[in-house]
Amino acid sequence: xxxxxxxxxxxxxxxxxxxxxxxxxxxxxxxxxxxxxxxxxxxxxxxxxxxxxxxxxxxxxxxxxxxxxxxxxxxxxxxxxxxxxxxxxxxxxxxxxxxxxxxxxxxxxxxxxxxxxxxxxxxxxxxxxxxxxxxxxxxxxxxxxxxxxxxxxxxxxxxxxxxxxxxxxxxxxxxxxxxxxxxxxxxxxxxxxxxxxxxxxxxxxxxxxxxxxxxxxxxxxxxxxxxxxxxxxxxxxxxxxxxxxxxxxxxxxxxxxxxxxxxxxxxxxxxxxxxxxxxxxxxxxxxxxxxxxxxxxxxxxxx
Amino acid sequence: xxxxxxxxxxxxxxxxxxxxxxxxxxxxxxxxxxxxxxxxxxxxxxxxxxxxxxxxxxxxxxxxxxxxxxxxxxxxxxxxxxxxxxxxxxxxxxxxxxxxxxxxxxxxxxxxxxxxxxxxxxxxxxxxxxxxxxxxxxxxxxxxxxxxxxxxxxxxxxxxxxxxxxxxxxxxxxxxxxxxxxxxxxxxxxxxxxxxxxxxxxxxxxxxxxxxxxxxxxxxxxxxxxxxxxxxxxxxxxxxxxxxxxxxxxxxxxxxxxxxxxxxxxxxxxxxxxxxxxxxxxxxxxxxxxxxxxxxxxxxxxx
Numbered sequence: 079x080x081x082x083x084x085x086x087x088x089x090x091x092x093x094x095x096x097x098x099x100x101x102x103x104x105x106x107x108x109x110x111x112x113x114x115x116x117x118x119x120x121x122x123x124x125x126x127x128x129x130x131x132x133x134x135x136x137x138x139x140x141x142x143x144x145x146x147x148x149x150x151x152x153x154x155x156x157x158x159x160x161x162x163x164x165x166x167x168x169x170x171x172x173x174x175x176x177x178x179x180x181x182x183x184x185x186x187x188x189x190x191x192x193x194x195x196x197x198x199x200x201x202x203x204x205x206x207x208x209x210x211x212x213x214x215x216x217x218x219x220x221x222x223x224x225x226x227x228x229x230x231x232x233x234x235x236x237x238x239x240x241x242x243x244x245x246x247x248x249x250x251x252x253x254x255x256x257x258x259x260x261x262x263x264x265x266x267x268x269x270x271x272x273x274x275x276x277x278x279x280x281x282x283x284x285x286x287x288x289x290x291x292x293x294x295x296x297x298x299x300x301x302x303x304x305x306x307x308x309x310x311x312x313x314x315x316x317x318x319x320x321x322x323x324x325x326x327x328x329x330x331x332x333x334x335x336x337x338x339x340x341x342x343x344x345x346x347x348x349x350x351x352x353x354x355x356x357x358x359x360x361x362x363x364x365x366x367x368x369x370x371x372x373x374x375x376x377x378x379x380x381x
Numbered sequence: 382x383x384x385x386x387x388x389x390x391x392x393x394x395x396x397x398x399x400x401x402x403x404x405x406x407x408x409x410x411x412x413x414x415x416x417x418x419x420x421x422x423x424x425x426x427x428x429x430x431x432x433x434x435x436x437x438x439x440x441x442x443x444x445x446x447x448x449x450x451x452x453x454x455x456x457x458x459x460x461x462x463x464x465x466x467x468x469x470x471x472x473x474x475x476x477x478x479x480x481x482x483x484x485x486x487x488x489x490x491x492x493x494x495x496x497x498x499x500x501x502x503x504x505x506x507x508x509x510x511x512x513x514x515x516x517x518x519x520x521x522x523x524x525x526x527x528x529x530x531x532x533x534x535x536x537x538x539x540x541x542x543x544x545x546x547x548x549x550x551x552x553x554x555x556x557x558x559x560x561x562x563x564x565x566x567x568x569x570x571x572x573x574x575x576x577x578x579x580x581x582x583x584x585x586x587x588x589x590x591x592x593x594x595x596x597x598x599x600x601x602x603x604x605x606x607x608x609x610x611x612x613x614x615x616x617x618x619x620x621x622x623x624x625x626x627x628x629x630x631x632x633x634x635x636x637x638x639x640x641x642x643x644x645x646x647x648x649x650x651x652x653x654x655x656x657x658x659x660x661x662x663x664x665x666x667x668x669x670x671x672x673x674x675x676x677x678x679x680x681x682x683x684x
Contacts, residue, residue: 214645216645229565229570229572260633261633261636262528262529262532263636270532270533271533298640299636299641299644300667304644307643307667311666326633326637327631327633327634328630328631328633329565330563331630331633331634331637331638333565333566334563334565334601334602334634334637335634335637335638337601337602337603338606338638338642340603340610341603341606342516342517342518342519342646343645343646345645363613363614363615364603364610364613
């Protein structure tokens with residue numbers, strides 16, 4: 079890979095330039111935010127959209143005007159559960175590359191994804207949430223995990239989270255991603271349960287289990303993301319102020335971190351479920367249209 | 382209390398106006414950041430300072446010029462451990478109202494504070510860290526706990542954290558503080574260990590154990606701090622976008638939250654140890670001079 083993608087604008091420009099549309103199956107895309115994000119992705123040549131759902135309940139049909147109808151397919155399935163199952167089936171059967179949640183309860187789509195026979199999670203795979211955050215004044219995108227799915231990861235789940243994030247960073251052209259195992263301090267307090275996970279993971283890293291990447295931990299947010307504040311601590315770390323990937327202790331920490339930055343620092347997130355056969359865009363109502371669009375772009379480059 | 386203090390500038394102006402200097406004993410105040418913060422507090426009539434430590438190692442003696450020497454007392458104790466013990470003794474014996482850490486290892490001062498005979502922690506009291514955060518674009522200060530001391534609080538520790546924070550908010554003139562028990566989501570997943578604590582605490586709150594305050598949880602950072610993003614979630618909460626106090630699941634979450642905002646949103650924190658007989662200002666090297674000054678101001682109003 080020749081270029082490094084360091085912002086969502088660069089990501090979408092890159093995807094538009096390669097003109098390699100991915101097929102996205104959207105379960106009940108009837109709410110304006112989801113529809114607008116999908117239509118924007120169609121317009122920018124990122125996707126060909128299959129909108130499966132209750133057409134009659136689309137809040138603003140006028141949205142479809144002036145869009146590239148050749149790449150928009152509306153499939154009327156009035157019942158939301160059935161629409162969700164059909165969207166999952168399309169992905170399962172190779173008729174779509176990406177699954178996206180529209181106006182469907184998270185429980186409903188998760189149940190469909192987790193179905194042993196017809197679902198999308200291969201046996202033994204860890205289902206987790208992998209996200210990229212664009213923070214104004216940070217010099218690149220930073221991947222972080224997991225703000226949404228696994229409340230308190232165990233060691234195997236942490237390892238899976240790290241591997242998904244590394245795969246993502248590599249696809250963004252980052253040759254040797256720098257991974258920070260985040261904690262409140264750089265002191266490895268052995269009384270804290272997740273600390274043993276961190277130490278084991280670092281041991282695995284030293285033995286090459288994660289490939290040619292840089293990893294350090296426990297370190298705090300200052301050491302991971304700010305050269306100046308990190309330097310004051312006098313803790314030598316190869317990550318210093320330049321992390322590509324943040325692995326948090328649990329989802330409460332990851333969640334509070336990004337939501338604070340979303341409100342007060344203008345940060346935008348793109349995120350998706352990983353572990354599934356194909357990427358799943360599973361945004362929530364409080365995510366902006368932009369965030370949904372970025373999540374689609376992330377799914378395009380990772381699918 | 383007639384006025385509400387909603388920023389650090391208002392806090393220091395209020396303290397200057399009442400001209401009620403507190404006596405602060407600083408253990409080994411030889412580093413420029415600590416000295417500058419203390420001298421600023423002297424100049425603003427917040428404190429009378431007792432600087433106990435190795436005078437010969439003061440990096441910039443010129444700092445003392447042009448300051449109010451009548452309220453600065455330099456006590457030469459060349460050995461750092463002894464200086465720390467002497468500062469603790471002064472507070473213990475009522476010769477000072479506030480203890481502050483200078484260039485001393487945290488372990489050393491904590492050992493002195495925790496000493497059963499000569500220390501400052503009454504039997505049965507919970508030692509925790511209580512902090513106020515000023516975030517540009519949030520309409521007031523927000524207290525939060527605990528980013529530094531208790532890795533994973535138990536129920537009794539959470540209750541103590543909440544009570545200290547309520548006491549602080551009341552001293553800032555907030556009559557009915559709004560307390561958010563923070564989590565990644567508003568769904569109370571019973572499988573997560575701290576969730577039972579939250580539910581028990583809410584039950585106690587309903588029975589009046591915390592006085593005339595508003596409390597809700599689990600809620601996320603959007604619901605706690607942003608009316609617009611919180612409203613999208615359609616979760617009715619009396620805290621909506623107006624929290625005075627954030628109680629985090631553990632110190633990793635509180636720490637990541639504030640450090641992200643410090644770097645990328647220009648947030649400033651003042652904080653101190655609570656549970657001790659008198660407030661203890663225990664800042665770290667990566668805290669700014671301003672943050673150390675705000676911590677002193679916080680100790681003044683809480684002592």
